[in-house]
Amino acid sequence: MQSKFSNIRNDYKRHSLRRDNLECLPLLQLKKWLDEAVDVEHTEPTAMTLATVDATGQPSQRVVLLKDISEKGLSFFTNYSSRKGLHIANNPKASVNFFWAMLERQVRLDGVLKKLPAEESDAYFSSRPRESQIGAWASPQSERVNDTGFLNKRYQEFEEKFDGREVPRPPHWGGYILIPHRIEFWQGRPGRMHDRFVYQLEKGGDWDIFRLAP
Incomplete structure (x- = not known):
């Protein structure tokens, strides 16, 4: 029996990508595409799928939000004790994917994750809404929880604890930066003849830029 999904297809015709269109550095090219998505x-133009690997080699992925892009890499923030945080502590190698339909x-992007300095995590945390x-x-x-009542109770407890004063950054919460060593840019093209660079x-720190077959 043929799945109804098998007939879903789009012919991509909006843009093309050529070698002479590319920035000399990949994160400049990424910034350019991010700006155009905005x-x-x-x-959610800054939404990116983050893939990590557990101790058994099982990959896991989830969507996180990019919060900064610099000449060093891509930054996001999360709970260090979360599933992805435990994965990263065991194996800092990771991959990120953006898709702008x-x-x-x-x-x-493939690379290595490192914790951001505490002062950068403090600065971003202080900019978040109080509820967050x-x-x-x-x-x-x-972690497993029985119901939302448990979470609501904990929220109320901390709301009361920090009533009338600033909320400090929890020691288990902060930022990571993905330092990439390989970045692929994919532009959809008609007939599935996509542009891929x-x-x-x-090793010397330069970037080799080359085209891939679609």
Whole structure:
């Protein structure tokens, strides 16, 4: 029996990607595409799928939100004691994927995750809405809970604990930066003849840029 999904297909025609269109550095190219995703008002343009690996070698992925991009890498924030946090502590190798359907574009990054300095995590935490700050204390992220009543009670307890004063950053919460060594830019094209370009970091610190077959 043929699945109804097998007939779902789109022919990508919006853009093309050529070698002479690319920035010299991959994170500059990523910033350019991110800006364009924001400009077209793409839904959650900074949403990226983060893949990590557990101690048995089993990959796991989830969507996180990019909070900064610099010449060093991509930053996001989370609970260090969460499932992904435990994965990263055991194996810092990770992969990230962006997909902007409106632009028919995808970017894949492979690299290594490192914790951000405490002062950077403090600065970002202080900028979050108060409700989110309290939630970071209240939620034992990725742990089993019986019901939402348990979570609501913990939220109320921390709300009362920090009543009338600033909420400090929990020691189990903070940022990571993905330092990439391989980045692929994918642009959908008609007939599935997609444009694919890879930036591969070489030992000397330069980026080798080359095209892949679709």
